Amino acid sequence: MASALRSTILRHIRVPVSQTLTVTGSRLTAVRSMSSHDDHLDKQQVVDRVLDVIKCYPKVDPAKVTPDVHFQKDLGLDSLDSVEIVMALEEEFKLEIPDKEADKIDSCPLAIEYIYNHPMAS
Amino acid sequence: MSVVSYLARRAAQKERVRILYRRALKDTLNWAVHRHLFYPDADALRERFEANRNVEDIELIERMITAGEAAHDKWRHPDPYIVPWAPGGSKFCRNPTPPAGIEIVYNYGREDND
Numbered sequence: 001m002a003s004a005l006r007s008t009i010l011r012h013i014r015v016p017v018s019q020t021l022t023v024t025g026s027r028l029t030a031v032r033s034m035s036s037h038d039d040h041l042d043k044q045q046v047v048d049r050v051l052d053v054i055k056c057y058p059k060v061d062p063a064k065v066t067p068d069v070h071f072q073k074d075l076g077l078d079s080l081d082s083v084e085i086v087m088a089l090e091e092e093f094k095l096e097i098p099d100k101e102a103d104k105i106d107s108c109p110l111a112i113e114y115i116y117n118h119p120m121a122s
Numbered sequence: 123m124s125v126v127s128y129l130a131r132r133a134a135q136k137e138r139v140r141i142l143y144r145r146a147l148k149d150t151l152n153w154a155v156h157r158h159l160f161y162p163d164a165d166a167l168r169e170r171f172e173a174n175r176n177v178e179d180i181e182l183i184e185r186m187i188t189a190g191e192a193a194h195d196k197w198r199h200p201d202p203y204i205v206p207w208a209p210g211g212s213k214f215c216r217n218p219t220p221p222a223g224i225e226i227v228y229n230y231g232r233e234d235n236d
Contacts, residue, residue: 080171
């Protein structure tokens, strides 16, 4: 419930990508984002990188990894392994996920959803 | 004790263990100066958790988790790595989003001169 609400909110507060318009041949930036972090990952990029991280985990058989696996049910990991995977994902995407939320991430779709909707994922 | 409350208590204990492991693993990374020093430390930490994998007595588990949390609390890193934008990080609130409705017009006045 809370994660669904969170993802809905995060989906609505996307910062717009800066638009460029052409005035008399020169390109002027009309809207400049206030921070250097103005590019967001697209979905496919997130999926690929999440899968790469999971495939690199030593106890995982890379052939079994698809975008909709559950860490414990499908990959045969235990709960501490999934903690390690979530931490690896945090490092890959330079995120800081609060403990309680990280604890809820137990499958690939959830991880992709969370990272894709996170405004600071990079 | 009823089965439901037993299971609820076990679920709460499992969550505490996961969060304790997560925090301890992060602190292992904070204490390790290099990545290659982190891996054996992380394995040792995992061993310490795995050693008590098959404990069944719920009261004993409770005491062990409390002891583990106390040990972790004593061992916490004084200056942990925090992702820059996160609360406590070096870039936290550095570029706050301007309030809605305010925008900067960068080509102001240009329309008169051209």
